Amino acid sequence: PLSSRKNPGLLYSLLHSYVLGHDAMKRMQSSNVLVSGLRGLGVEIAKNVILGGVKSVTLHDQGQAEWRDLSSQFYLREEDLGKNRAEVSRIRLAELNSYVPVVAYTGVLIDDYLTQFQVVVLTNSPLEEQQRVGDFCHSNGIKLVIADTRGLFGQLFCDFGEEMLVIDTNGEQPLSAMISMITKDASGVVTCLDEARHGFESGDFVTFTEVQGMTELNGCQPVEIKTLGPYTFSICDTTGFGDYVRGGIVSQVKMPQKVVFKPLTASMAEPEFVLxxxxxxxxxxxxxxxxxxxxxxxxxxxxxxxxxxxxxGEELVSLAKEVNSGQTGSAKVDELDDKLIKKLAFVSAGDLAPLNAFIGGLAAQEVLKACTGKFMPIMQWLYFDALECLSEEEGGAMLTEEDCAPRNSRYDGQIAVFGSQLQEELAKQRYFLVGAGAIGCELLKNFAMIGLASGEGEVIVTDMDTIEKSNLNRQFLFRPWDVTKMKSETAAAAVKQMNPSIRITGHQNRVGPDTERVYDDDFFESLHGVANALDNVDARMYMDRRCVYYRKPLLESGTLGTKGNVQVVIPFLTESYSSSQDPPEKSIPICTLKNFPNAIEHTLQWARDEFEGLFKQPSENAMQYLTDAKFLERTLKLPGAQPLEVLEAVYKSLVTDCPHSWADCVIWARHHWQCQYSNNICQLLHNFPPEQLTSSGAPFWSGPKRCPHPLEFSTSNHLHMDYVMSGANLFAQSYGMQGSTDRVGVAKILDSLSVPTFVPRSGVKIHVSDQELQSANANVVLSYLHPQPFPFDDDSNFHMDFIVAASNLRAENYHIPPADRHKSKLIAGKIIPAIATTTSAVVGLVCLELIKIVQGHKKVESFKNGFMNLALPFFTFSEPISAPSHKVQDRGGLPTPLNKTRRPNHFPSTVSIPRRYLLFQYLNRIINT
Structure with missing residues (x-):
């Protein structure tokens, strides 16, 4: 089953299935993965793969933890020095996803041992081992990923065999368009409505539905098209079809593509590179x-x-020349870049957390591609460097062996690249991090690893949200026992475990005009920089304005599924975030869904989650309990309150919620309606009354938070009855029972039902025992359990009925305009959450830019804005756009402000000011500081 390894209520697999699809998730959950090498890169890959939800992960390492490992291996502590890296890391990695078994192996990677895996990942391994393992994997249908980082350089290689079938090459949602005309020609011409371009390309395949007249096209096999214009394209011979009358929808069909990989040895001689x-x-x-x-x-x-x-360095150059002279294929270069190879030698002993985050995110995504066949793999080599991080003085020529020698410090891996002086500067930094979600968690982890604010500096992180279960699959600092706690405080405590030296403070404030008395002049002027980890454009633009006003560097980033971007904003050097206009955001900030929706997109995704939690997960968990003899033993070993939670969910499925008649299903649906649309809202308002204030004195129900109101059930309300009818039928289907469409009969059942009055809860105590669970076998026959999938295209199975009703009822709770069935299906199909791989890679790039800022770089060409799409894969980097300059007169007769000790000695004749910023306001700021 899709979610047979899923912890009840935790949306590990569900959220990834939005990106990968259900079929791909099934393949991934049958994949055993080996990760060899548990230094910083290996643990990053393992973390992301475990969060992805594979069947199992085996950690392999024969080495012991060393000081330099602590520079990037975030699951090693100083007390772990001298212990095996795999064994120590296993305990902490296993907490990320309790239903992905994680084991450690410290033996030799012999051939027989490798046969149990579908994917093998090698990190920090000798070339001889790579070739031996690579040859075996290629010959035995095992997919191979090799990843290495050497200081500021990274390498990635993939070999997925000679018959890799890619089921979706780009990860985009299939396009669709409404039709206005189809001609009868040897190559029929389809014209789409001119409200929007169709977006198809020549070579795409499409199929048709709802066409009137030319009905032969409805449900046809995928047809290849040739685009003729933005609204037209040609298809097959339509001369023998009926006359087109009206209507019709054309939909793109993703066609599988076969990809052939060379084995490692052959690919080394004839490499293909992804730039x-x-x-x-x-x-x-x-x-x-x-x-x-x-x-x-x-x-x-x-x-x-x-x-x-x-x-x-000289010796490595000589060795590189020997390697080049021995090449006979395309790997041979005309002239070796001696300076580049020397720099590789100079920094190769380094171990940098940001680079490991970037390469580790990419490598983990390749593992998921290997497991699922979803998205185009890297063909076959990828190299990356961040030499711009070195000093602008001739690439760091001032560094010496003594500057970079090991000191038995947790930062030895970083000192080996940048020297001890930069480490001291990092420790002094005072940074403001806005947001502790997916990006925020990764930023804090990297901050801790690089030693930011580990001396007299400080990191201040603010986030007004509490931790939800749906956060756990990608906001990796949080654990199930942290649910309902504040994100900022919990994240701060988590990174203190990674590096006790980091000075960090958690706030629960929303950034905006209402908190400017908290984040005032003194606060901003004490900062060295700001990092945004926000999920909406308005908040980003607000922070951008604040950074421009106070002349502070801003690190900006964002993700959307497999896509990610990074922007660095430097005062007087680059344009600001607001200087360019982003397209409207189409992603859903998932962290607001449970309690604070403010748009129909939020309620639709909430409805999808509700569908999975009611009609899919419970049956799958119960089936696992009935078929897996070790399920109970494994569950009881889970930390915190998880055992009770898991067993309670199974007990409900097998005993307390088990229906014996159609009337039971109706009563269950009615009680659930009461819980979701009345009781839970009353409980939320009990905890956060309409007049609630935040710790800073601002209204709690303000900004994006809509204050909800409970609903009162009525059988005369069509939407209320839609929910009960669809919910009861789906619940009956889950237990193999016959449903009903008799609304009159259902109304009679409901009229005779007494619903308990709501009483606010201060806590919930779960009572369950092993004996009660074991007796459940007599109550439910295994074959009657039917987990419900969720196909968008089938309107006859109550699935979309439930989604539409659940979403629009919740919209009514929060005063959100409802969406009709068509719009709901369209919006629900476009929901794409954040995933750990993209977040890891993006944050790695952000922290490389942070290092440049702390280095004191002054040249715009030293910085890099970046965009990536891991599904393609595609990467592009560019210099930030320079800030436009404005010439002004010398200060001359301007009056001298009094008591301004930080006033500049002279007023510049030329200043660089970001666009969209009022010149007089900016000049006034300079004059009066």
Missing amino acids: TDFAKFERPGQLHLGFQALHSYQRKHSRLPKPWCQAD
């Missing part, structure tokens, strides 16, 4: 040789080149 930066077009070929030279150096010296050692 990550078009400004570095020749660099992949150079680094392809450089990494092979590093393997030769390690084989010769049993170590990597010493940090910033000139002699070791």
Whole structure:
């Protein structure tokens, strides 16, 4: 079953299924994955794969934790030094998703051991082992991912066999358009309504529905098209079809594509590269040789080149030339870039958390592609470098071996690249992080690893939301026992465990005009910079205005499914976030769905989650209990209150909620209506009354938070009855019972039903025992349990009836205009949540830009804005757009402000001011500071 490994109520698999699809999730949940090498890169990959929801993850490492590991291995502590990395990491990784078994293995990777895995990941491994394992995997149908990071350089390789079938090459929702005309021609021409471009491309395949007249097209096999214009395209011969009358919808069909991979050895000689930066077009070929030279150096010296050692750098250049001279295929380059290879030698002993986050996010996404066949894999090599992070003084030429020598410090891996002075500067930084969701959690983890604010500095993180169960699949700092706690405080405590030296404070304030007395002049002027981890444009633009006003660097980022972007804003150097207009956001901020919806998109996704939680998860959990002998044993070992929660859900499915008649199903649906649309709303208003204030004195129900109101059930209300009818039928189907469409009969049952009066709860105590659970076997026959899938295209099974009713009732709770069936289906099909892989990669890039800021970079070409789509895969980086300059007169006769000790000595004749910022306001700020 799709969610047979899913913890009840936790939306690990559901949220990923929005991106991957149900069929892909089924394939992923039958995949066993091996991750070899548990340094910083390996643990990043393992974390993301576990959150993805595969069948199992095995951690392999034969090494012991060292000081330099602590630079990026966020699940190692100082007390773990000398212990096996895999064994120590297993305990903490297993907490991420309790229904993905995580085991540690410290033996040799012999061939027989590898046969149990569908995907093998090698990190920080010798070339000889890569080739041996690669040959075996290729010959035995096991998919292979090799990932390595060496200081500021990263490498990724994929071999998914000779018959990899990609079921969706781009991850986009299939397009559809409404038809206005179809001609009868040898190549029939389809014209779409001119309200919107059809968006199809030549070579796409489409099918048709609801066509009147030319009905032969309805339900036809996918037809290849040729685009003729933005509203027209041609299809097959339609001369033998009926005359087109009206109507019709044309829908794109994703066609599977076969992809062939070369084995590792062959691909090394004839490499194909995925470019990550078009400004570095020749660099992949150079680094392809450089990494092979590093393997030769390690084989010769049993170590990597010493940090910033000139002699070791020269030797690596010589080895790279030997590797190049031995090439006979396309891997051979005309001229080796000696300077680049030297820099590779200088930093290769380093271990940087941001680079591991970026490469680890990419590698984990490739693992998921290998498991599911969803999205186009990397073909077959990817190289990345962030040399711009080095000092602008000739790429860090001022560093010496002594500056970068190990100090038995948790930052040794970072000092090896940047030296000790930058580490001291990082410790002094004072940063404001706005948001502790998916991006915020990853940022805090990276902050802790790089040592930001680990001295006299401080990180202030603010987030007004509490932790929901739906957060747990990607906001990895949170655990099930943290649900209902404040995000900011919990995240701060979690990263303190990773690095006790970080100074961090959690706030629960919403940034905006109403909290400017909290985040005032003194607050902003004490900052070194701001990082946004927000999920809406308005809040981003507000923080952008504040950063422009106070002249503070801003790190901006965002994700949408497999897509991500990074923007760095530097005062007087780059344009601001608001200087360019983003397209309207189409994603749903999931963290607001449970209690604070404010748009129909929110209520529709909530309704989908409700569908899964009522008609899919309970049956699957009960089936797992009845068929898996170790289910109870494994469940009782879960931490915190999870055992009771899991067993309570199973007990309800098998005993207390088990219907014996159609009337029981109706009563169940009516009680659930009361719970969701009346009692839960009353409970929410009991906890947060309409007059509730935040800790800063601002109204709680303000901004995006709509104050709800409870509904009162009535059998004369058509929408209320829609919910009960669809819910009761789906509940009956879940137990293999016959439903009914007799609304009059259902109304009679409801009229005789007495619903208990709501009483506010201060806590819920769950009572369940092993004996009661075991007796459930006699109450339900396994074959009667039928988990309900959710196909969008079937309107005859009550699924969309329930979604529409559930969504619009919740919309009524929150005074949100409802959506009709067609609009609901359209919106619900476009919901795409954040996923851990993209978030990890994006935040890695953000923190590389942060390092540049702390380094004091002054050249715009040193910084990088970036965009990626891991589904394609596609990456592009560019220099930030420079801020426009405005020439003004010297201050001359301008009056000198009194008592302004921070006033500049002179007024500049030329200033760089972001667009959309009032010139007089900005100049006034400069004059009066």
